[in-house]
Amino acid sequence: MTVPIDQHIEQKQDVTFRIFRFNPQVDSKPYFDDYTIPVERGITVLRSLNYIKEHIDASISFRAFCQAGICGSCGMRINGLSQLACTTQVWEVLAKSREPGLIRVEPLRNLPLIKDLIVDMDPLVDKMKHYSNWIDSTMPESSMGKKEFLISEEEFLRYDKATDCILCASCVSECSILRANKEYVSPAVLLKSYRMNVDTRDALHGQRLAELVKDHGVWDCTHCYRCQETCVKSIPIMDAIHGIREDAIELRGLKDTSGSKHAEAFMSDIEKKGKLVEATLPIRTNGVFWTIQNLLPMAVKMIMKHRTPPPPPLVKPAKGIKVFRELFREMTEHVKQDHKSHKK
Amino acid sequence: MRFERMKPFDIVIVGGGGAGLYAAMEAMKTNPSLNIAVLSKVYPNRSHTSAAQGGANAALGNKAKDDTVEMHIFDTIKGSDYLADQDAVDVLCSEAPKIIRELENMGTPWSRMDDNTIAQRPFGGAGRPRCCYCADKTGHTILQTLYEQCLKKGVIFFNEYFALNLSVKGSRSRGLVAINMKTGRLEAFPARTVIFATGGYAKMYWNRSSNAAGNTGDGQAIAYRAGIPMKDMEFVQFHPTGLRKSGLLVTEGARGEGGYLINKNGERFMARYAKEKMELGPRDLVSRSLETEILEGRGFDSPAGKYLHLDLTHLGADLIKSRLPQIREMCMQFEGVDPIEEPIPVRPTAHYSMGGIDTDNFTRTVMSGVYAAGECACVSVHGANRLGGNSLLDILVFGRIAGHTAAEEAGRFEPGNISEAELQLNSDEIRGSMHSSGHYERYGELREELGQTLALNVGIFREASLLKKGMQDIAELRERFKRVRVFDTSDVFNTNLLQVLELRNMLDLAETVAAGAFAREESRGSHTRVDFPVRDDAKWHKHTMATMVKGNVSLGEKPVTMGRYELQERTY
Numbered sequence: 001m002t003v004p005i006d007q008h009i010e011q012k013q014d015v016t017f018r019i020f021r022f023n024p025q026v027d028s029k030p031y032f033d034d035y036t037i038p039v040e041r042g043i044t045v046l047r048s049l050n051y052i053k054e055h056i057d058a059s060i061s062f063r064a065f066c067q068a069g070i071c072g073s074c075g076m077r078i079n080g081l082s083q084l085a086c087t088t089q090v091w092e093v094l095a096k097s098r099e100p101g102l103i104r105v106e107p108l109r110n111l112p113l114i115k116d117l118i119v120d121m122d123p124l125v126d127k128m129k130h131y132s133n134w135i136d137s138t139m140p141e142s143s144m145g146k147k148e149f150l151i152s153e154e155e156f157l158r159y160d161k162a163t164d165c166i167l168c169a170s171c172v173s174e175c176s177i178l179r180a181n182k183e184y185v186s187p188a189v190l191l192k193s194y195r196m197n198v199d200t201r202d203a204l205h206g207q208r209l210a211e212l213v214k215d216h217g218v219w220d221c222t223h224c225y226r227c228q229e230t231c232v233k234s235i236p237i238m239d240a241i242h243g244i245r246e247d248a249i250e251l252r253g254l255k256d257t258s259g260s261k262h263a264e265a266f267m268s269d270i271e272k273k274g275k276l277v278e279a280t281l282p283i284r285t286n287g288v289f290w291t292i293q294n295l296l297p298m299a300v301k302m303i304m305k306h307r308t309p310p311p312p313p314l315v316k317p318a319k320g321i322k323v324f325r326e327l328f329r330e331m332t333e334h335v336k337q338d339h340k341s342h343k344k
Numbered sequence: 345m346r347f348e349r350m351k352p353f354d355i356v357i358v359g360g361g362g363a364g365l366y367a368a369m370e371a372m373k374t375n376p377s378l379n380i381a382v383l384s385k386v387y388p389n390r391s392h393t394s395a396a397q398g399g400a401n402a403a404l405g406n407k408a409k410d411d412t413v414e415m416h417i418f419d420t421i422k423g424s425d426y427l428a429d430q431d432a433v434d435v436l437c438s439e440a441p442k443i444i445r446e447l448e449n450m451g452t453p454w455s456r457m458d459d460n461t462i463a464q465r466p467f468g469g470a471g472r473p474r475c476c477y478c479a480d481k482t483g484h485t486i487l488q489t490l491y492e493q494c495l496k497k498g499v500i501f502f503n504e505y506f507a508l509n510l511s512v513k514g515s516r517s518r519g520l521v522a523i524n525m526k527t528g529r530l531e532a533f534p535a536r537t538v539i540f541a542t543g544g545y546a547k548m549y550w551n552r553s554s555n556a557a558g559n560t561g562d563g564q565a566i567a568y569r570a571g572i573p574m575k576d577m578e579f580v581q582f583h584p585t586g587l588r589k590s591g592l593l594v595t596e597g598a599r600g601e602g603g604y605l606i607n608k609n610g611e612r613f614m615a616r617y618a619k620e621k622m623e624l625g626p627r628d629l630v631s632r633s634l635e636t637e638i639l640e641g642r643g644f645d646s647p648a649g650k651y652l653h654l655d656l657t658h659l660g661a662d663l664i665k666s667r668l669p670q671i672r673e674m675c676m677q678f679e680g681v682d683p684i685e686e687p688i689p690v691r692p693t694a695h696y697s698m699g700g701i702d703t704d705n706f707t708r709t710v711m712s713g714v715y716a717a718g719e720c721a722c723v724s725v726h727g728a729n730r731l732g733g734n735s736l737l738d739i740l741v742f743g744r745i746a747g748h749t750a751a752e753e754a755g756r757f758e759p760g761n762i763s764e765a766e767l768q769l770n771s772d773e774i775r776g777s778m779h780s781s782g783h784y785e786r787y788g789e790l791r792e793e794l795g796q797t798l799a800l801n802v803g804i805f806r807e808a809s810l811l812k813k814g815m816q817d818i819a820e821l822r823e824r825f826k827r828v829r830v831f832d833t834s835d836v837f838n839t840n841l842l843q844v845l846e847l848r849n850m851l852d853l854a855e856t857v858a859a860g861a862f863a864r865e866e867s868r869g870s871h872t873r874v875d876f877p878v879r880d881d882a883k884w885h886k887h888t889m890a891t892m893v894k895g896n897v898s899l900g901e902k903p904v905t906m907g908r909y910e911l912q913e914r915t916y
């Protein structure tokens with residue numbers, strides 16, 4: 001595509017923004033307001049909202065700060081998807097919109113609504129505190145600043161991606177478990193917990209993990225992948241979740257004999273995953289591959305850890321859910337046997 | 345209306361960016377029994393510190409073994425065009441290695457060198473590669489670390505509280521008045537000491553600024569209205585390549601990889617200004633070159649203003665995808681332009697405010713019990729021009745000093761009593777602009793006009809007649825502001841009200857920027873006077889001090905503290 005060299009022609013089109021409205025002081029329930037404005041190419045949803053606020057209705061309330069996709073303020077649902085308003089191009093949303101010329105803008109889910117597009121972030125901060133989302137340095141405070149920890153590139157890479165998180169809560173908004181259980185730890189907090197756990201400078205690992213395996217913790221996740229698909233920074237959140245689980249199993253396995261219970265929980269996870277995959281097979285074929293490649297070998301490793309004979313050959317990733325179920329059944333048998341032998 | 349009254353605090357910190365958070369941590373460490381609060385109009389992790397990509401300078405000597413603190417000091421003083429106070433620069437640079445390691449010890453994920461030490465890279469104006477970084481998210485990760493550590497230490501946060509005014513009795517502060525954004529209520533924070541850490545004011549150039557929407561100089565304006573002087577306000581740093589529509593930065597990397605700057609005649613115009621270095625000349629020179637092209641009519645025209653092209657198309661899709669993925673993504677997200685296919689529309693953008701609240705090396709202001717640190721303060725370590733990577737360092741070093749000093753000195757002051765009547769006065773003032781009678785000016789228009797007149801008349805090139813025009817415009821805008829209307833009358837999260845309050849702050853400070861620029865009849869660092877093109881040490885080797893007298897700016901001066909380094913011409 002070429003651009004005329006000495007003049008700039010802006011193409012424009014009319015766009016209707018259907019905006020979620022709720023003011024707790026006067027409204028008994030939320031409603032939608034429509035605003036139609038001309039939008040040229042290159043304009044983001046946030047700039048459109050600013051335009052509407054400045055020119056049509058000053059009372060629309062939303063958060064925005066950096067306007068550069070780094071502060072995490074402007075998370076909202078745009079045509080049903082939780083994302084950042086400041087990095088989302090209007091024309092791109094329109095191209096995918098089911099209703100021509102219309103963009104729906106709603107607040108994030110799973111956090112208490114304050115007003116219009118603004119939700120309360122405090123529950124997320126409380127969870128960060130609850131799960132000690134900080135480094136408790138192994139270096140005593142008195143000797144800080146004197147020398148560096150030596151950290152390998154390899155270790156850095158373990159948490160590099162996780163530190164991209166800007167706490168925008170888009171993943172939180174899409175998490176299926178949170179919809180049912182507001183106390184659930186939340187994907188972003190799992191991610192942050194993982195980031196702390198793999199940092200060798202940290203002394204809290206065990207304590208944090210102990211908290212993570214309790215109710216509402218890491219075992220509640222259904223592997224639905226929504227968080228990872230949503231993440232505005234493309235962070236592989238599931239790697240973090242699996243990382244924590246693997247870690248938990250290893251730690252537990254060494255310490256007590258209830259390891260197989262965890263194994264069971266884990267197997268039921270895989271089963272759930274299987275079901276989910278089945279339900280959404282057309283769009284998630286990758287998920288199946290991933291599951292077979294990653295979860296099964298891990299389960300095997302687990303069983304081995306509990307000194308049980310290795311299961312019959314079940315490796316080889318196979319296509320489709322049928323094969324998956326087949327393998328799964330075999331696996332389950334094994335866990336059951338393993339369980340029995342433990343009881344004896 | 346009822347007002348909330350807090351029990352008195354020993355320290356109230358306004359601002360949860362790098363400076364504010366470090367201050368909070370250090371204050372708790374200095375005296376754990378103190379009652380400390382951090383107020384911030386955004387959740388601390390949203391603060392603009394998160395936008396800093398490049399890194400923070402410290403002479404660790406990890407990359408260049410022969411780097412020294414002394415070299416860092418010299419680079420900083422020279423970079424400042426000799427306007428920095430040399431004793432303050434000593435503090436900044438000597439504390440640097442310690443503070444970077446401290447952050448490292450607390451969990452900041454610095455990128456690493458092959459020998460597993462903190463990685464460093466070269467940065468503009470530095471004689472050695474001493475900029476410590478974490479990929480291209482240095483500010484973000486520093487802010488995360490500090491926020492995490494504050495949560496760990498149990499720092500008390502008042503998030504989404506908007507500081508409104510300092511309550512002043514004679515020459516003493518009683519504490520702070522703030523709006524609880526969630527309820528819309530005014531709340532009084534009586535305090536022994538107050539630390540301002542509210543960040544910069546470069547957003548007054550609005551869409552010709554790389555800054556966050558909230559970098560409106562609130563702390564400076566509050567202090568200024570309370571009678572505390574502002575220092576060197578005329579020094580605003582411009583970055584050459586901001587995106588046309590948003591002002592967001594396209595980092596130097598794009599030119600580093602071989603991007604061309606092109607005018608509407610298709611010329612690589614940098615040949616006119618820097619034959620050898622071309623697009624890679626120093627920041628201020630490249631900014632001035634772009635501006636000249638635009639002023640002389642060789643820019644492209646668009647409804648969003650005149651601009652030039654940063655052309656990467658000749659680099660090819662492969663190189664752009666592999667080496668400049670972030671820049672490409674940014675252009676697509678914010679401007680809707682894919683640099684593989686078309687040139688990027690750019691123009692210079694206001695980036696950093698060197699001026700701010702005048703403080704001593706312990707961050708004290710002239711008002712006892714009031715301190716300031718970070719971009720909102722002017723110690724001064726940056727003088728007429730800040731070096732890249734020195735600002736993150738500034739907020740850390742002086743944020744910590746502020747926390748320490750306030751904690752040590754809090755015992756000397758009594759917390760004041762902020763009366764019901766005073767709160768009522770504050771409240772009436774706010775409510776007043778919500779009435780329709782006599783209030784009709786629109787916030788958006790005033791703000792737009794402010795940004796425009798600043799960019800046009802108090803921008804990169806300055807000249808007496810332009811500055812006069814700018815000052816006139818600002819005075820008119822301040823007059824019109826008295827009739828501004830807050831259209832949203834609700835209490836909960838009234839962002840319309842907050843925008844208007846921020847505009848008031850920008851207008852008050854804009855006057856100091858323009859007045860300082862008009863008075864300073866020389867060219868130094870970021871301040872370029874076409875009518876006074878050379879540095880005039882005899883007359884102007886001094887700080888400008890702006891104080892509010894009867895609602896308007898009054899200028900004074902203060903000598904620059906010299907040290908080991910004599911005045912020299914600044915050439916690179």
Ligand SMILES: Cc1cc2nc3c(=O)[nH]c(=O)nc-3n(C[C@H](O)[C@H](O)[C@H](O)COP(=O)(O)OP(=O)(O)OC[C@H]3O[C@@H](n4cnc5c(N)ncnc54)[C@H](O)[C@@H]3O)c2cc1C
Binds near residue numbers: 362593
């Ligand atoms: C795009 C960009 C890139 C940069 N890159 C670099 C770099 O590579 N290296 C470098 O050294 N520097 C860089 N800088 C500069 C540096 O990031 C800033 O100078 C620095 O982060 C400022 O930190 P601070 O703590 O002073 O303020 P901020 O981080 O801006 O924090 C200000 C705080 O004050 C609060 N606040 C403001 N007003 C109020 C109010 N009225 N009431 C309550 N709270 C209030 C805000 O909520 C916020 O928490 C860059 C700047 C920009 C814009």
Ligand code: SF4
Binds near residue numbers: 178
């Ligand atoms: S994978 Fe787990 S954390 Fe992520 S959205 Fe699904 S249930 Fe929530």
Ligand code: SF4
Binds near residue numbers: 191
């Ligand atoms: S993990 Fe991604 S989506 Fe979730 S809060 Fe962090 S950046 Fe946002």
Ligand code: FES
Binds near residue numbers: 064066071073074
């Ligand atoms: S406004 Fe900061 S991420 Fe969108």
